[in-house]
Amino acid sequence: MARQMPEKIGETALHEDAMTGDGRIDFEIIEGLFFAYRDFISDPDAILEKSGFGRAHHRVVHFVNREPGMTVADLLDTLKITKQSLARVLKQLIDSGYIQQVAGP
Amino acid sequence: MARQMPEKIGETALHEDAMTGDGRIDFEIIEGLFFAYRDFISDPDAILEKSGFGRAHHRVVHFVNREPGMTVADLLDTLKITKQSLARVLKQLIDSGYIQQVAGP
Structure with missing residues (x-):
C-alpha cells in the first residue's frame, strides 16, 4: 500500500x-x-x-546522485525551477566541489 | 479513500x-x-x-481565514516557522490591510 x-x-x-x-x-x-x-x-x-546550503542545493545533490550524468535540461524538468535559479545553485555546488559539470557527448 | x-x-x-x-x-x-x-x-x-507576496503570506492568510481570531501562538504552531519570520510576514499583511491584529481577551 x-x-x-x-x-x-x-x-x-x-x-x-x-x-x-x-x-x-x-x-x-x-x-x-x-x-x-x-x-x-x-x-x-x-x-x-x-x-550554509538551502533546499534547492539539497535537491540538486539528491537528484544528481540518483542519476549521475543527468543533463541540466533533465534537472530543470525535475525541479521545475527557472534556469536562472538552477544556474545560481549549480554554480555554488560546482564551486564547492559537490557537483562536477562536464561537457555533453 | x-x-x-x-x-x-x-x-x-x-x-x-x-x-x-x-x-x-x-x-x-x-x-x-x-x-x-x-x-x-x-x-x-x-x-x-x-x-508581490510569497508562500508564507499565503499560508498566514489561509489559516487566519480558516480560524478567524486565532492567536499568534497558534499560528506559530501551525506554520512551524520562527517568531521572527512570522512577525515580518504578519507586519506586511497588517500594513497592507489583509490581516487585522487585535488585543487578546
Whole structure:
C-alpha cells in the first residue's frame, strides 16, 4: 500500500480530490499535504542550516546522485525551477566541489 | 479513500514507509512527496508572483481565514516557522490591510 502513495497523490487525483464536486474546496486534503511536507522538510532544513546550503542545493545533490550524468535540461524538468535559479545553485555546488559539470557527448 | 490520505502521509507513517526495514531508504516515496508538493504549489506560486507576496503570506492568510481570531501562538504552531519570520510576514499583511491584529481577551 505504501508503494502506491506517490501515485495516489499525483496531480490529477489531488486536483479532483480537493474539489468536493459541488464547487467547495476540501481544505483538509490541502492542509494535510502542507502539514506532511512541512514535517517532511523540517529535519533536512535543520541540517542544511548548519551547512550554509538551502533546499534547492539539497535537491540538486539528491537528484544528481540518483542519476549521475543527468543533463541540466533533465534537472530543470525535475525541479521545475527557472534556469536562472538552477544556474545560481549549480554554480555554488560546482564551486564547492559537490557537483562536477562536464561537457555533453 | 481520498479522505484518508492526510492521515496516511502523517509523519509516523512516512517515516516508517520511507525506510525499507533493512536500512535502505525508499527514494520513491520521498521523491513522490516532493513531486506532489512541487505541483501542488506551482499554481499558487504563479498567482503570488503577481501579487508581490510569497508562500508564507499565503499560508498566514489561509489559516487566519480558516480560524478567524486565532492567536499568534497558534499560528506559530501551525506554520512551524520562527517568531521572527512570522512577525515580518504578519507586519506586511497588517500594513497592507489583509490581516487585522487585535488585543487578546
